[in-house]
Amino acid sequence: MTFCLKNSRNIISKLKPKVGLLSLMKQSSDCCYSSCLNHSNHCNFLPVTATSPFVKQLKNPDSNSHKKGRFFVFERFESTTAEKQIASVPNGEDNQVLNFPGGKVIFSPEMRFLSESPSLHAHCYRVLDDNGQLIRHSNFIQVSEDIAVKMYSNMVTLQTLDTIFYEAQRQGRISFYVTTIGEEAINIASAAALTLDDFVFPQYREPGVLLWRGFTLQEFANQCFGNKADYGKGRQMPIHYGSNKHKYFTVSSTIATQIPHAVGAAYSLKMDKKDACAVTYFGDGGTSEGDFHAALNFAAVTEAPVIFICRNNGWAISTPTSDQFRSDGIAVRGQAYGVRSIRVDGNDVLAIYSAVHAARKMAVNEHRPILIEAVTYRVGHHSTSDDSTKYRPADEIEWWRMARDPVTRFRKWIESNGWWSSEAESQLRSSIRNQLLQAIQLAEKVEKPPVKDLFTDVYDDLPPNLREQEKLLRETINRHPKDYPADVPL
C-alpha cells in the first residue's frame, strides 16, 4: 500500500495545480488501490510509471503540456468521480472542454503528437536477483515451503521431460517435439498462482501448466505417441495436449487463435458468477496476429475476467522481436486497449507468481482483463524441425541457458531457505528420468486408436457421407492391407 501511495503522492504534489492530470492521478491511485487490495501485494501495474509519456513531459522544463495537454477521462474506469474532479476545477485561461461520445477532452492550442516510443521502457517487475536472492525492498506474495518445493520439482520435471522427449524425437520414436527450455518459470509459477477452477487456453509452449495441474508423464507420452490412450485419439501431432479434466483446452498449431476463445470463456465465467478466470498464453510473435488485438479489445469492452500472459522470449522461430514489432514490447499494447498491464521478469518464479496472483484477483473481483508480459528467452530451438544456430549465435543461447536459467535461479533461493539440497536434487532428477523412460517405453508399445476414430467426432454423430466413406475405406483396406500401418487396429 505504502509503496503505491507514496509514488502517487509524489506525482500529485508535483501536479496539484495542473488541471488535466487530475484524471491521470485518479487513475493511478485507483489502480494502485485496487492492486493493493491484498496488503502484501505491491505490484507495479501500469498506467503510472516513471516512464509514462505524460510524466516525462512534465519533467521536461520546456514542456507546456501540463497546462495544455489533452487527457482523456475514461468514463467507464472512473464513473462519476473523475467527472466531478474536472467540473470542480476552475477553467484556467483557454481550457475548454469538449464533451464528445468518448468522454471529456480538454482542448490544447499546441499541436503535440504522442511519442511513438518512450526513451525509457516500461519497468520490469522482479523479486529475485540473478543469483536467486531476494532483492531489497522487493514486494511479493509469500510462498510456503511446500509450494516453493512443488514449483521447483515441477520445473525440474518439465526440464527433464523436455530433454528426454527431445531425444526421443531425435531417435525417431516420436515424430515431433517442442521444448519449453528457459521458460519453466513462466509455465510453473503462473500455473501455481492460478486455481484449478481457472480455464487455460494455451499456445503450445505451456505443457508445464498442464503438468502442474496433474497431467501425468504417461499422459504426456501417450499424446506424443498418439496411442489409443491419447485423449486426442491420435488425431494431432505431438505436444498438442488437451485435457478437459484439467481445464486445459486442446492445443492447436494456429497462432493466437486461442486468445479470443479465452475472452468468450471468461465472459461465461462472469455470467455464471464463478470464482474463476480464463487464462491464455502466447508468444511475442502471437501478438502480431489480428486475433490478439481482437481479443484484447473484446476483453476490455466486455469486461471479461481473463488473464493474457505473453511469453516474450525474443524469437518467433527465426524472427527476432525487432522484426516483429516496434512498440515497447507487449505491455504497452494492453494499455492501448484499455487493459491493465505489467511487464515481469519471466525467469523469476516469485515475480511471476506474485503478478499472476494479483492479476487473478483483479480479474475475478473487478471483472477486468489483465495483460502480463513475461520477458524471457527461448533457450531451445523453436521445435525439433528447427536449428536455431542458423539465425542466432550459439554463445547467446549458451549464455541464457547457463547464466539466466530460471530453474537454477530458483534452486538457489529454495536452497538458501534450507528447503532443498543436492541430494534431493539428484534423487528427483533420476527418479523423474526413470519415470519418463518407462512412460515412453510403455506408450510406444500401446496400440494406436482404431480406424473408426478417423471418422468420429467430426460432428456429434456420424453423418451419412462419413458412414459411406468409412464403408468404402474398409473395403479398400481389405483389398490392399499392405498400404496401411499395422499398428492401427481396424
Added chain:
Amino acid sequence: MKLEMGTGTALRNIIGRRFGHGWKRPFSTATCDVENQHSANANTNAKSINLYSAINQALHIALETDPRAFVFGEDVSFGGVFRCTTGLADRFGKTRVFNTPLCEQGIVGFGIGLAAMGNRAIAEIQFADYIYPAFDQIVNEAAKFRYRSGNQFNCGGLTIRAPYGAVGHGGHYHSQSPEAFFCHVPGIKVVIPRSPMQAKGLLLSCIRDPNPVVFFEPKWLYRLAVGEVPEHDYMLPLSEAEVIRKGSDITLVGWGAQLSIMEQACIDAEKDGISCELIDLKTLIPWDKETVEASVRKTGRVLISHEAPVTGGFGAEISASIVERCFLRLEAPVARVCGLDTPFPLVFEPFYMPTKNKILDTIKATVNY
C-alpha cells in the same frame, strides 16, 4: 412475393420430424410438434409475417428457453441493420444481447469460447460479405474443436448468422453468396432457409444443434417473403431436403431465395408440358443425397441453380455426387444455372443473375437433350 407450397410440402412438414439416419439430436426445451401450416386448427396460432420477423421470433424463443443463450454482433443491440434482433436487448438485458466491436474474427473467436463453456452463442455477421476475417476461426477452430480434442471439448453451441445473397443494388460487398467456401469444411453445418416459416424452425434447430452452424439468411427475402409462421416454438430437421413441388420430367435443386425464381420457371415450364420437381436442399452440409437421388431416379434429369459463381459453387458437388450415383439413369448432362464467374456487379446485376428465363431455357434444353 409469397412462396406457395403444395400438399406434398404440407405432408413433408408433418412427417418432417422423423428421426431417420440413426441420427439423434438432443433438444433443449423445444417442443417436437410440427404444425401443418395450412391447417385452420384452432390450436395453431400462425401469423403472416416476413423473414426478419420470423428470425426475430426464433431468437426470442431461443433466449427465452435457454438462459445460457446469447446474441451478439455489430449493432445487434438496437435491433440490427435488418431488424432481426429487435427487442432482444430490452427483453433479455445487455449482458445477454450486446454489441461487439467491429471485428468479425473477434466475434467468432469470442463466440467459440462462449460456446466451448456450454453456452448457446448466436453470433451475427452483418453481411456474409464480411465473414472472411472470421474464416480462420471457423475453419481451423470451430470446425475442428471437437475432433482435435478427442471429443473432450466442443463448441457445438455456436451458431453464426449472416445475411447473404443478391438484393438488387448490393454490388460486390452486399450481395455475396459464400456458402461454397464453408461447404468444404468438415465439422460445421451450413443451413439456408427459403421462407419465414422455414427460417424460424431451421434457425431454432441450428441453435440447438450440438455442432457449430453457419446460417445464411437470404436478405432479399427479409421483407419480401411473407408467410404464415406458427407462433410457438418449433424446429425443422437439419440435413433433410424437402420436395416442395412434385414433378416427373426433371429435378431442380436449389436453396434460399433462388427457389422462388426456380419455382416461377417450373410454373412456366408446366405450360409447355414439362413437369418439374423442385427440391429445397435446406442443409448444404451434411446434405441429403438420398432425397435428391430418389428424385433423379424418377426424373432422369437434374438442374441445379444458385446465385454464387458457377465455378466451384456448391452445384458442382451436387452434380458430381449425382453423376456418381445415377449415371446410368441420367438422360441428359447435369445442368447448372448459376451466377457468372465475376465479382457481383452493380449495374450488371440483371445480367449476372441466374434468372427465371435462363432456368427455363435450360430446363427445355435438358428435357430435349
